[in-house]
Amino acid sequence: MPRLHRALALVGLLLLSHHACAQKLRLVADAWPPFTDSTLINGGLATDIVTTALARAGYASDFEQVPWARAMLGISEGRYDVLINAWYAQERTHVGQFSAEYLLNRVRFIKRKDAAIEFDNLQQLYAFPVAVVRGYAYAKAFDEDGQMQKVPVHNFAMAVRMVAADRVKLTLEDEYVARYYLARESPKVRNAVEFLPKPLSENSLHILVSLKTPEHERIVAGFDREIAAMKADGSYQRLLKAHGM
Template sequence: MPRCSRAVALIGMLLLAQPAFAQRLRLVADAWPPFTDATLINGGLATDIVSTALARAGYASDFEQVPWARALMGVGDGRYDVLVNAWYDDARTHLGQFSAKYLINRLVFIKRRDDPIEFQNLEQLHDYPIAVVRGYAYSAAFDQDTLLQKIPVHNFAMAVRMLVARRVRLTVEDEYVARYYLAQESPRVRNSVEFLPQSLSENSLHILVSLKNPEHEQIVASFDREIAKMKTDGSYARLMKQHGM
């Protein structure tokens, strides 16, 4: 083989040995620590898991943090490829394709310590104003119950302060998210509230891949495959431990 041909063949072999990144994906999420937040290690637990699984599948990625409504709209119109932190909702299937679950979120109600509210079923809560984050899906039963008095707010910090100020009787949030934010509140706020023991629901967390991306089915399949491998080889557990879970 001529020397030039051997050089070309060697370069080709080296290129084939490198990870073949099909495209650079635009990841998006809102600020939802400890799961997604640009100020945390690798963008938070969920962002780290998602970007790692996608990288293993051959997809490079960039992460952008924007408000929730903008993130969801951006996936719908194709501005972003992957929404990192989506709970399943039928309406969202018109915007993107869901992956299989890769995390579980346990949703709990939070009340003032001096408020004797009990929760076994949603009917018990119909008389209580409940602060909810605008645009979030909680559970099918909760979201569809028109007799619940849902008070939309911008974020959990606003919700818990309204709770302490007696402007609402309850709020609801993922347990780990609530604990993260409560740790940053004043002792007066933090010590004034408590979790109800029974959870509202346990929701599975997914990525939502924009239908505008022509490879959305392949991206989801590759992501699901790599998450399964990560759980088998121990890398998933190592990421959980790294993020304090």
């Protein structure tokens, strides 16, 4: 009997080990600091929040950083389980299941502190040159407005330096992204600019779990439950603070 017990125990351990391996989720995202970037602490703010919530829900995970198109293709084909940083789009529901919102992206205008500029609608800004990053989508209304004086630049750092130097009157960026890069600017630039109060647009950030992943509904439910619990127990806010937000 002792041998039988040992054999059964060994089988049980093997089954548990197999189950644990089966529950290891393959996470993917593109490089989008401060949200997702393999060079940042714990892969960035969004990666840290997502992996923490999934771990609390009982899922181990591996993270791979690839270009956006490859990440989306991998989710649709089932080569990845979880896309970390997805804005909601109806067409994406055909390849994955969205979680509830776990972060909110606000695109906001940035001006010099001494500039008397107000923003309630785009028409108020027609007189002001606005530095925009080439190829970047900000918000449909802004992107398609032909009366805005858009000045193309290579990146946000160049745009905000132009605002600080009064070479353009405005730029715009997701607030988290802007704060991340402003923290790395010189005090002369950082202290010369400020956000306009009203955001241009808001987009909720979600995980997208591949429909080809077994138990994708349970994964989303567990993630949503743990995000709510993290907000309640203060650990969510501590992660924001740890990433300088």
